[in-house]
Amino acid sequence: MEKCVDRHSPTTRPGGILSVLAAAGIVAALMQTIVVPLIGDLPKLLNTSASNASWVITATLLSAAVFTPIAGRLGDMYGKRRMLLLSCVPLIAGSAVCAMAASVAPMVIGRGLQGMGVGIVPLGISALRDLLPPERLGSSIALMSSSLGIGGALGLPISAAVAQNTSWHVLFWAAAVLGAMVAALIWLFIPGTAAKESAGRFDFLGALGLGIGLVCLLIAISKGATWGWASGTILGLFAAAIVALAAWGWWELHTPDPLVxxxxxxxxxxxxxxxxxxxxxxxxxxxxxxxxxxxxxxxxxxxxxxxxxxxxxxxxxxxxxxxxxxxxxxxxxxxxxxxxxxxxxxxxxxxxxxxxxxxxxxxxxxxxxxxxxxxxxxxxxxxxxxxxxxxxxxxxxxxxxxxxxxxxxxxxxxxxxxxxxxxxxxxxxxxxxxxxxxxxxxxxxxxxxxxxxxxxxxxxxxxxxxxxxxxPIDSSTxxxxxxxxxx
The missing domain is CATH 1.20.1250.20 (MFS general substrate transporter like domains)
Incomplete structure (x- = not known):
């Protein structure tokens, strides 16, 4: 378990902590827009159909939705710094897989791995509550939250410039390097955060139920226009999502250590x-x-x-x-x-x-x-x-x-x-x-x-x-x- 740091200690360097976590959030957000300039060319680049190429976008959406709440729960249980570091691993690995991809299957796998790293942003926001002094917290949370928009906006021109002037594979090698740099900065400059004294057990069944429900729901939403909103597949996915999420909700209310x-x-x-x-x-x-x-x-x-x-x-x-x-x-x-x-x-x-x-x-x-x-x-x-x-x-x-x-x-x-x-x-x-x-x-x-x-x-x-x-402000509050x- 990670030890709780003293947020008032000068060794925690609030400015450095915020800079590292904001940079991590920006890099995580970059992964969402890095592929946008390639969307029109993906079928040709990956030798596949436009329908299959669309899974390059959908895979990131699905993995981010499923793994973000899991990362949050594990962060509360075992420490947010530890989960920030672990979240960097699939982000780096996914970027490397995409950089070496020559067909649609490895590209989809790599993008799914990249989506698993999106939990960096809510983990970073939560870590701020543990690490920063009260007077710095409000502005720091606001800046960390805005990192999603900053990374998303900056990703468009940067990735477009790279894609137009060099091989698209360079985009993902650069993403892997940025992910590695973020992991190194977290390792060096982010102190350990408090974990639950009585963590209990991780709710694997709850994670599975939420994952099934979200995957069914988000595939139905994202593919409805393509497959037909009244098609049997889409209606079946919506029905499966309702059943899975209802069962998940019942389980979460009756298990002693719920995921949510x-x-x-x-x-x-x-x-x-x-x-x-x-x-x-x-x-x-x-x-x-x-x-x-x-x-x-x-x-x-x-x-x-x-x-x-x-x-x-x-x-x-x-x-x-x-x-x-x-x-x-x-x-x-x-x-x-x-x-x-x-x-x-x-x-x-x-x-x-x-x-x-x-x-x-x-x-x-x-x-x-x-x-x-x-x-x-x-x-x-x-x-x-x-x-x-x-x-x-x-x-x-x-x-x-x-x-x-x-x-x-x-x-x-x-x-x-x-x-x-x-x-x-x-x-x-x-x-x-x-x-x-x-x-x-x-x-x-x-x-x-x-x-x-x-x-x-x-x-x-x-x-x-x-x-x-x-x-009056009380340092213990x-x-x-x-x-x-x-x-």
């Missing part, structure tokens, strides 16, 4: 925060799917902006940096008014960003403004969500609770991909012998994003987060509770 403590997750504050996270994940991802397509469609369509993949990535990159810039502002707002207010503000800003897209669709600068506004809202929201979760759960369950919340956001992004994909495929035009999304399709998708952001705001407003009068006391 559902009694904690049904607390109103946790339940509604997770519900808001699903909707915020949808709102975040919808614009990330729509705007790059608008940037790259030919100008001859009358609404496309004719940008190359590299140029599109460069236009989208500032959005990730915006998340980093607003994270300290969100931390100050949370300290002054509570994280519920910050999340509500973030949802309204996202809605404003979508609304601003209606008059700004015709230019690259206009879409840049839209992405900056939307991602400013995402930065506020993503920084506030972990604080809301951790203020409502025991410290011994922070990693599991954060990992489950990350899963909720991932489910939201999956639904966004399904809904946006369905809207754009149904509202299409014929252009140059190809079927392309119509301008009305894009506008409809953006209006849906605006409506979803407003739904997220309504859910957030219902979170029962009680504001009390400020109390849990830092998250100090933030809560000001809300």
């Amino acid at each position: 403590d559902l009694r904690v997750t049904v607390r109103p504050q946790v339940l509604l925060t997770n519900a808001a996270s699903v909707v915020v994940g949808f709102a975040m991802y919808a614009q990330a799917l729509i705007l790059p397509q608008l940037l790259q469609l030919p100008e001859a369509t009358g609404y496309g902006l004719g940008q190359s993949m590299l140029a599109m990535g460069l236009w989208m990159a500032p959005a990730g940096l915006m998340m980093m810039l607003v994270s300290p502002l969100g931390a100050r707002l949370s300290a002054a008014r509570g994280p519920k207010v910050t999340l509500l503000t973030g949802c309204l800003v996202i809605a404003l960003g979508y609304a601003s897209s209606i008059p700004l669709l015709g230019s690259t600068w206009g879409l840049l403004v839209v992405t900056l506004i939307c991602n400013a809202g995402v930065g506020l929201g993503y920084g506030a969500i972990p604080a809301l979760i951790m203020s409502a759960v025991p410290q011994s369950e922070t990693a599991a609770a954060n990992s489950f919340n990350t899963l909720m956001r991932s489910i939201g992004t999956s639904f966004a991909a399904a809904v946006v994909g369905m809207v754009l495929s149904q509202m299409s035009i014929q252009f140059g012998g190809h079927t392309l999304p119509s301008e009305n399709g894009f506008r409809t998708g953006l209006l849906i994003g605006c409506g979803v952001a407003l739904v997220a705001a309504a859910i957030t407003a219902a979170i029962p987060y009680r504001r009390t009068s400020p109390t 849990d830092p998250i509770e100090k933030v809560a006391s000001r809300a």
Whole structure:
């Protein structure tokens, strides 16, 4: 077991801890977008069909969904530093497998391994609660949360530039090197964190049940448009997901050492925060799917902006940096008014960003403004969500609770991909012998994003987060509770 460190000790170097964990989160997020520039060429590169090549994306989604809550539970049981290091192993191995792949099967396996490393982000957020002094915690959580957006945004132009100027295999060798560097930094600079004194046994049956339910659900969502929403396969997958998740829920309520403590997750504050996270994940991802397509469609369509993949990535990159810039502002707002207010503000800003897209669709600068506004809202929201979760759960369950919340956001992004994909495929035009999304399709998708952001705001407003009068800071008080006391 890892020993608990003294978070007030000068040897813990809070700035260094935050820098390492934020870098780890950025690298984990890079793995999600590293393959985006290759999507159109994957069938040719891997000598396979477009349908088979799509599993390169789906495999990462599925493995991340299944293994993120498992990593969180193990982090609570055996120490977060240990699980951070272990999470780097499949990330490095998967990158190396992809770098050597010449066909679709090893590529899918490698991408699945990469997805197993996504648990680095919620583990890192939870480790901050154990390692940093109270006065640094709010801003550090906000910055760590924004690392997902920063890594995702920076990954587009970097991977596009590499893919256009050298072999695509170099992308994955570089990813393996970055993963190894992150593991070395964690080993050298992150102290051990507290593990449960009575860890109990790992819930293998619960992990299996959750995995089966999530795999069935996410395959149905991601493949519904391709296989047909009314097809027997998709309906069967949805039915299997319902049965598996219902059985999993029953088991979690009756086992003494559950993978996810559902009694904690049904607390109103946790339940509604997770519900808001699903909707915020949808709102975040919808614009990330729509705007790059608008940037790259030919100008001859009358609404496309004719940008190359590299140029599109460069236009989208500032959005990730915006998340980093607003994270300290969100931390100050949370300290002054509570994280519920910050999340509500973030949802309204996202809605404003979508609304601003209606008059700004015709230019690259206009879409840049839209992405900056939307991602400013995402930065506020993503920084506030972990604080809301951790203020409502025991410290011994922070990693599991954060990992489950990350899963909720991932489910939201999956639904966004399904809904946006369905809207754009149904509202299409014929252009140059190809079927392309119509301008009305894009506008409809953006209006849906605006409506979803407003739904997220309504859910957030219902979170029962009680504001009390400020109390003097006591070094023995849990830092998250100090933030809560000001809300």
